[in-house]
Amino acid sequence: MIEHCWQLSLRDWAHMLGYGGHFSTKSRHYSTTLGAMRAARARHRLDEAxxxxxxxxxxxxxxxxxxxxxxxxxxxxxxxxxxxxxTIRSA
Structure with missing residues (x-):
């Protein structure tokens, strides 16, 4: 399958074959969560504004x-x- 990906010029995606998870799935023990990153980015943008x-x-x-x-x-x-x-407005 990887060879066919290379032949179809899908080389950037060949490494994804056989991976059943989402491409942005992250381990909570290894790294921060996407929700925490979103919250930090929102706070930063709010402070900038x-x-x-x-x-x-x-x-x-x-x-x-x-x-x-x-x-x-x-x-x-x-x-x-x-x-x-x-009546209240005119008072």
């Missing part, structure tokens, strides 16, 4: 993120609510 805006870097620790949004209401339900809101 904050520095660009003249803000100090965030203190070490987890970054809180909003995972989902939901609609809790749309507009006023009654004319009385609309009138009440307009």
């Amino acid at each position: 904050r520095a660009h805006e003249g803000l100090p870097p965030l203190p070490p620790g987890p970054i809180a993120r909003v995972g989902s949004w939901q609609v809790i209401g749309t507009g006023y339900r009654t004319l009385a609510e609309e009138t009440w809101a307009e």
Whole structure:
């Protein structure tokens, strides 16, 4: 099979034959996880963006993120609510 890969100009992929895992699979005991690398990269990019805006870097620790949004209401339900809101706005 390796010989056929070479004949088909697939030399860069010949080493993958017989490997049943994903090409980016990593051992957690040998190296860091991809999730940890992603988190470190996100933190670095956030610190860069904050520095660009003249803000100090965030203190070490987890970054809180909003995972989902939901609609809790749309507009006023009654004319009385609309009138009440307009009265508060004009005060």
